[in-house]
Amino acid sequence: MTAFKTLSLAMFKGFIRDKVTLFFTFLFPLMFLIIFGLILRDVGADKTKIAVVGDGPVVSALRDSGVLELEPYNDADAAVRKVKDGDLPAALIVRGQQLDVRFAQSDQVKSATVLGIINGFVDKANLAATGQPPRFTFAAEKVEDASLKPIQYLTPGILSWGIAVSAVFGSALTLVSWRRKQVLRRIRLAPVSATSVLSSRLLVSAGVALVQGGVFVGVASLPVFGLKLSGQWWLAIPLLMLGTIAFFALGMLVGAFAKTEEAASAAANIVVLPMAFLSGTFFPVDQAPAWLQTVSKIFPLRHMNDGMLDVLVRGKGIEALAVPAAILTGFALVVGFLASRVFKWEE
Amino acid sequence: MTEERSAVVVRDVRKSYGELKAVDGVSFTVAEGEFFGILGPNGAGKTTTLEIIEGLREPDGGEVRLLGESPWPRNVKLLPRIGVQLQASSFFDKLTAKEQLQTFGSLYGVNSTRADEMLELVGLTDKANEQENKLSGGQRQRLSIACALMHDPDIVFLDEPTAALDPQARRNLWDVLRAIQKRGKTIVYTTHYLDEAEILCDRVAIMDNGRILALDPPAVLVRGLDAPTHVTLQKGVLSVVDATALEGVEEAHEDEVSLTISTRRPAPVLSALAERGALDGLQVRTATLEDVFLNLTGREYRA
Known part of the structure; x- marks a missing residue:
């Protein structure tokens, strides 16, 4: 060799x-x-978590979508305190047909996102309540980047x-x-x-x-x-x-x-x-x-x-x-x- | 001895490191098939001399011929004809005894089947598959000598092969060295054990402070010393006075256990002692290379 x-x-x-x-x-x-x-x-898969008090069609639609993580509270005061303490960006309080959102001012980007999402679901629910078919359709799909x-x-x-x-x-x-x-x-x-x-x-x-x-x-x-x-x-x-x-x-x-x-x-x-x-x-x-x-x-x-x-x-x-x-x-x-x-x- | 037949010719070689003259005008020749010893205490210049002969260092002055060729600068033609065992045991990491031999052999393009023969020569056949770091000091020394022999060189250089070995391992190694000489190899080796050089070498060069002080067969060196022979007897078999009166006795003295007689004519002394039946515990110690060293340098030999 x-x-x-x-x-x-x-x-x-x-x-x-x-x-x-x-x-x-x-x-x-x-x-x-x-x-x-x-x-x-799991980095990037983190969802925004908000406090929720009460239930209804909008809340269930939100939950089914999985866009936001919902943390249920029995008491509105407790939920708002969470926002005040800076633990959560927003609290959604449902009283029958009335939906109130209390959001933290510190993180405006996050708050705006949350408000936009909830607003979207409320609109959708309103539209569904009228029984009219939607004129514009909108579809979103995830891309693996x-x-x-x-x-x-x-x-x-x-x-x-x-x-x-x-x-x-x-x-x-x-x-x-x-x-x-x-x-x-x-x-x-x-x-x-x-x-x-x-x-x-x-x-x-x-x-x-x-x-x-x-x-x-x-x-x-x-x-x-x-x-x-x-x-x-x-x-x-x-x-x-x-x-x-x-x-x-x-x-x-x-x-x-x-x-x-x-x-x-x-x-x-x-x-x-x-x-x-x-x-x-x-x-x-x-x-x-x-x-x-x-x-x-x-x-x-x-x-x-x-x-x-x-x-x-x-x-x-x-x-x-x-x-x-x-x-x-x-x-x-x-x-x-x-x-x-x-x-x-x-x- | 003509130079053409010489395996090694060294002429007035010098090497200094700064102020230190490590080798200060060394000359000698080694005949083919000779077992040549370079002897001396640490720092005498033995290793440097050997390294210059092997072609690892350039001498400041003088000339070296190995089998008729110059070893410096690196002489690739000469390298297969010399085998060098180094002072430290230099092996490849994590290889077994046999793999070490095969790897070193491959550096010379030697067939790896020779490894078994070499293992047998140095008595390591049963250690063939042991990793080098699991071997004892003596076994490693023998393995490193086997590595130096893998390519069947004509001249073998061994630098203190028996240093730091226990007496039994040293004796085993002597057998190996004699077996190598029987194969017709020229052996040049350094040691600081005078007794060993006396037993093994055909000729020894005694070195100190970079110079060769004497160069001859060990027996000639000892005989030329004209040192007295010491005869030791058990205490009490003879009185100091009686001992001093014997023919040929130069001096006698006694300690707690024995009577020691110094003589330059041991034959009549021994027969006189035999006549008197005074041979109990008799020991005869003739001069050794240690005495030669003492005589040459005026100081006690310390390895």
Whole structure:
């Protein structure tokens, strides 16, 4: 067998036998995906709740529609107190044919919405009472706005982050451990090129990234999270590979400076964590302040995120890869060059 | 010994780190098939010398020839012909003994079936499927030597292979080293155990402060020392006065448990003792490399 194949195999075995690495590569990012996925699952589905005293055709129509959540009270005073205390935006008090709404002034948008909804139902009930057929018809239907559901931005974000973490840590820790244990020196004494050693480690990282992609997307697609991939999702694969190379190079740079595994791991965290937060791993960058969006553009992870988001869930085509691919390639070249300049065989 | 037949030729090699002259003009040759020891306390310059010969460091001055070639700069043609075991046990993470051998072998394009043979050579056949970190210190040392031999090199460099081993593990390793020499390999090894060098090596170079102080077969070094032989007897079998009166005795003294006689002519002393039936608890200690070191440096050997 060639050195490249055996070395890849050796490093792959070393990888799957290391439980700590397996945890941080697969379970740790998956935990974030699951926790955020579950917490944020119902965001946007929150309905406005109002207090209701009494019952009647309008109230039942409201209840059947499910537009508002109704909290029944026996006593009008109690219902109004809820509004006064700021717990609820409005109280609907029904006395036979008379419907009174008491609303809070503080949140005018919410109050206006509630008033509009109730008014609509009252009008409808009045119209029905006249027995006349309606002259204008009106129908409303919900649209699933794919890219806004939390799981849709969480999955690409956490996937990019997970790949960045395992590539940076994988290369930095391997490099430091090999230098400290003099494996590098042993390799230098063998008639084998540094390139084939390096590329076999990179191959392992790339394989790991593919498995990460499969696992994360698979879990997010479970009905409980409900990820929906868009048409050309497979375009994520070349992006995944480019990201692995870019962050592998970053790990080599970190590993060149760190003397111990502990130092390498701390340094890798300092590099990766802020980048993850500012690059939209856990929340969409579009919602961040403008200055933060500008700052985040210096991070390669931000561009990898954007690309992932575009091809995985926004249904964009290959043109969406142009910018992320160019930036990741450039980053890999520059950082890889720096890493090769500061590379040390020995302590 | 002509230089063409020499496995290693070192000529006036020098290496300084700042003010420190780690290697200060070292010269020697090692013949093919020879077991050559570099001996000395920590910091004597043994490891640096070895690293220069292996081609890991560039000497500041002097010349090194390995099998007729220069090891510096990295000489890819030479690398398959030398096997290096490093001071720290350098292994790949989480691989079994056999996988380590196969992986190191693959760096040289060696068929992985050789791993079994190597495991047998170093007596680790029953540990083939154990992960490296589960092995004992002695077993790891033997495994790392096996890794250095996977590609069947002509010259083997071992840097303190017996350091930090218990006596039993050291003896096991000696057997391995002798077996390697029987295969016709040239062995260059460093140690700070003088007794071990005396037993194993064809020739030893004694190093201190970056220089070679002496270079000869161990027996020649000891004989050349002209140090007295010490004969020790159980206390009471002979008085100090009687002992001093024996032919050839230079000095005799007694402590709580024994009588020690110093002599440069042990033959007449021993026969006189036998005549008197005074051989109870007899021990004869001749000079060792430790005495040679003491004589050369004027200080007690401390590993």
